[in-house]
Amino acid sequence: GAGVSQTPSNKVTEKGKYVELRCDPISGHTALYWYRQSLGQGPEFLIYFQGTGAADDSGLPNDRFFAVRPEGSVSTLKIQRTERGDSAVYLCASSPSGQGIYNEQFFGPGTRLTVL
């Protein structure tokens, strides 16, 4: 079956612009996660959705970052007034059920964001 997909695969933008990154999880997966990997670092947690609601947004770095999942499937990560430090690979993952320390997360290939 289809895995997690993310679009676009690459995004180049200018400092100060607004960007949206999209994630299509595996069909039927209720849990969805966003991470970002900056150069030389491991993936860093941003936000976790259970269904339509953001159950844990403790990883969002500031109020320029926002994510939605209005119908409990596709999610969009939105970044306002982009800064050069936002350049990273943004990863999305999904899992079949709700929060749980044993849950395997299925990752997409990521969106590489470059802010000039």
Added chain:
Amino acid sequence: ILNVEQSPQSLHVQEGDSTNFTCSFPSSNFYALHWYRWETAKSPEALFVMTLNGDEKKKGRISATLNTKEGYSYLYIKGSQPEDSATYLCALSNQAGTALIFGKGTTLSVSS
């Protein structure tokens, strides 16, 4: 703050060599440990979820062990092949089970 350390940062081996790398974590903050393999231009792929002290898991030529009392996990690859070239990531679950906390990874390169 939960800190996950991986070593070495990178290594290069010849085809057929066996190798291993380490994931270290605070033993007081352990709930579950996940190993992932991330090949260039692909999605990270789950290898193992480990939960109990003394756990050993195996998938083909790859195996992993877990010591929660001393706070480390080892990943072993027996008879490395070029297709094993990837970054291997270790991650801990947070207490709530809502997030994974990743190390920086070990990048393995296998030459034929």
